[in-house]
Amino acid sequence: MPHDSNDHTHAHSVLPSDPALRVNALETLLMRKGLIDLNALDAIIDTYQNKIGPQNGAMVVARAWSDSAFCNSLFSDTTKTVADLGFYGRQGEHIVALQNTDKIHNIVVCTLCSCYPWPLLGIPPTWYKSDAYRARAVREPRKVLAEFGVALLNDTSVRVWDSTAELRYLVIPQRPEGTEGWSELQLAELVTRDSMIGTGFPKDAQ
Amino acid sequence: MSRIHDMGGRFGDGPVMPDFGHEAVFKKKWHARALAVTVASGFLGQWNLDESRHSRENLSPADYSKFSYYEKWISALADMLVAKGLVSVEELQSLQGERGSDSLCERVLRAEKVASGLSKGGPTLRYTSITQLYMTGDPVKTRLAENRSLSGGHTRLPNYASQKVGTIVGSHGSHIFPDAHAHGAGEAPEPLYTVAFKASTLWEHPENPCDLVMLDLWQSYLEPL
Structure with missing residues (x-):
């Protein structure tokens, strides 16, 4: 050998x-x-x-919330759908969208390095690249989420996505209540970076 | 056995320190320079992404633990420049060196090519005639999490998912196989799957046994059950 x-x-x-x-x-x-x-x-x-940062991902999420045809297309071929908006490139060659629901909460990590969907979210923050996040997100996601102030119900199933290949994941959080009739630009303002990693929720409608 | 970078599931790390979106993209000026030098050097075409990952993983455990993210990048970059013969250790010491070969210098990323270079990316999907052995819903077991051809070689099967039973939940066509591609053995594309593992199969004390951990795994990491 x-x-x-x-x-x-x-x-x-x-x-x-x-x-x-x-x-x-x-x-x-x-x-x-x-x-x-x-x-x-x-x-x-x-x-x-x-030029490249979480504002790109926020635009995708806001459109998914407000345009059902776009949303269907996003979940059937994420890479093409976001590329049509101009979001493609290094560390975003193969993108998969994950839908959060009342029953399923998705959270993304890369335990082996720090893979992250650069064209949609930009360069990952320090905590995403930290040993603590990489080591713990797969074993105790609920404790990690609590450190972000995210509390989940026991009957919500957590799905942790470890980015071990070249697929890059974008979490599509649930649309906040009270945002009926909002424009995409208004909705995008509510979409936080962490809500697209799964370690946060969008901001409340005020 | 795996290397220091393979830390999923490890005990003993402290709390995660969220920034809630407030952190600057580059906290220090040298972080930005480190990213840019590393990305630009990659355009010389002397190594691929899997080789550069492996170069970071090859840092000694002491260095890997001590170094911050971008220190790992630049230190591994220095190692790779030497390993590939682009720079000598003497040049690293003196910071003086002869101009690179014409064929190399022709490849240097110029400012006007940055936008197109970064947006082009490097897709890993390949069209092959390799038979996909598993279907969605199939139970599978992972093999030992080590590179099969090279002792201590690169692999993307984490140790915490070594020899564990999971279920195929998606397939993605064939992708470049990192275990070969990191070691000059070509792209060797293989079918890639998403495999779901119950927390209770991975951990002795799962937080919630119904939670799932999803991994993207190549066909040769898997065995039928």
Whole structure:
């Protein structure tokens, strides 16, 4: 049986241990070798800082709440339906929508790394990438949900989705009461990032 | 046996610290730089996503536990640049180096290509003639959660779901097989399924025995029951 030969090559240890200096060192070397373009780095940062984020997912949820044909299409072919809205790309190549109901509460995790639907929700928050969330969400989802202030009834079944392949999950939370006749834009304002991961509910209609 | 990254179900971690949507996308400037350098380097085309995941998993357990998310990224990136021969250890030390080969430099991601590059993504669905062995509703048992061809190799079958009985609840066509793709063995696509496991089959003390944990698993991770 061959053994993984990369086990003993930890070249990173020659770099500065301070992480900011470590990144800077790598960036400097790659630039000097002509292997990265600093303007491209700025463009990547701008994309994830300003253009891609949970507002994208919120638009999908709000439309699913208000347009039944869209909702049907979303659950029959999520990837195509959200791509038609312009949401496709890195870490969102295969998307699956999960519907929360009174009886089923879906929550998403990636225990092995931190897989997350980037085109719909942006870059994951620190807690999603934390050891505590990755370790505990599969074993004690109800305790984890309680830490987010989410209390479920005992007859609500929890489904924890561990993103072990390249399928990325978007939770479609239940539409808040008292929002009849609201526009998609108004509805999207109620959709929180956590409600699309399953660790929260949408805001109440005020 | 698995590696340090495979932490699903582990005991001893403290509470999760929610941010309720208030955290900045990049908490520190270097977080943004780390993400951008890593993403941009990937466009050189010298490794795939499964190799880069495996490179992070290959950090020593001490480093993996100590490093924050983006420290893992940049440290694994440095390891991968050396392993792939793009950078030498001496260059990492001196931060001086010769310009890369023309064929490599031609691949460098330019600012005007960022939007199209990021939106293109890297779909893993492949059309194959491999027979799908399982149907929705079939009971299956997972095999031992280790890479079958390479000791200590990459796998996406978590240890907590090793040798457990579940039910097929969905199928997704054939997808690139990470256990092969992370180790230069080609894409080797296989049928991919969603398998539901009852909490009571995974944990000695489930919070609620009716809760389910759903995993996306490749055909060769599964055995008929």
